[in-house]
Amino acid sequence: MDIVSNTPIAGQAGGFAAGGQPASGGGLVSSDFETFLKMLTAQMRHQDPLNPVDSTQFATQLATFSSVEQQVRTNELLTALGAQMGALSVSQLSGWVGMTARAEMPVHFDGAPVTISTRADDLADRADLVVRDRDGKELQRLPIETGRQELEWAGVTAGGAPLPSGAYHLTVESFAADELTSTDPVYVHARIVEARNEDGRPILVMDSGxxxxxxxxVGLRQAQ
Structure with a gap:
């Protein structure tokens, strides 16, 4: 058994310099590596001289630890890269602030008409704009034209009274021969007032909150 020849290999495994010092930063990985070296040294010192451990086992242990150590470093680098990309995205999205965005989201109604975009099934012979409250209860059903269009939802009842302020969920239901063929989302137009990074995700805040x-x-244009 050649114990001396294995010592330099242990010192250089996994991107570490001789003596067990990390080549670039350490922290928890460096501490774990030093503990591993102590355990390996103790194993070598206290092995049975009549039945020594095969040197290939030491090499296997070093290779296994090196693989884990490299994976930890890779994860740390990916986390840092994700944070940098998130910050870059927010910087790029800052140019969107002040613009009007079109997105699938609930309608925040405060008494003023809301601009929406709808698209009914091209094969439908009629379509309805369906308005529901937060609990999913249907409040209103308005006939609209088929195809793609942009319109103003006034947010009023059949008698002309405005609906209470709050959030409403709008969808388009398409019918052919009185059979429901599809239910499609409604895209709401709102002005962007803020861009921020939240848990690595670029978030845009609308003027409705x-x-x-x-x-x-799905769309951007200059605010009117």
Missing amino acids: QEVESGDI
Whole structure:
């Protein structure tokens, strides 16, 4: 058994310099590596001289630890890279502040008409704009044209009285021969007032207070 020849290998495994010192930073990984070296040294010192441990076992242990150590470092680098990308995304999205975005989200009604975009099934012969409250209860059903269009939802009852202020969920139901063929989302137009990074996700805040991820924005235009 050649114990001396294995010592330099242990000192250089997993990106560490001789003597067990980390080549670049350490922290918890460095502490764990020093503990591993102490355990390995103790194992070598107290092995049975009549039945020594095969040197390939030491090499296997070093290779296993090196693999784990490299994975830990990779995860740390990916986490740091994700944070940097999130900050970069917010910097890029800052140019969106002040613009009008179109996204699938609840309508925040405060008494003023809300601009929405709808698209009914192209094969439908009629379509309805369906308004529901937070609990999913249907409050209103308005006939609209089929196809794609932009319109103003006034938020009033059949008698002309305004609905209470709050959030409403709007969908478009398409019918062919009185059979429901599809239910499609309604896209709401709102002005962006803030862009921020939240848990690594770029978030856009609308003037209504609603928050939307940047990936959910399907259209942008200059605010009127």
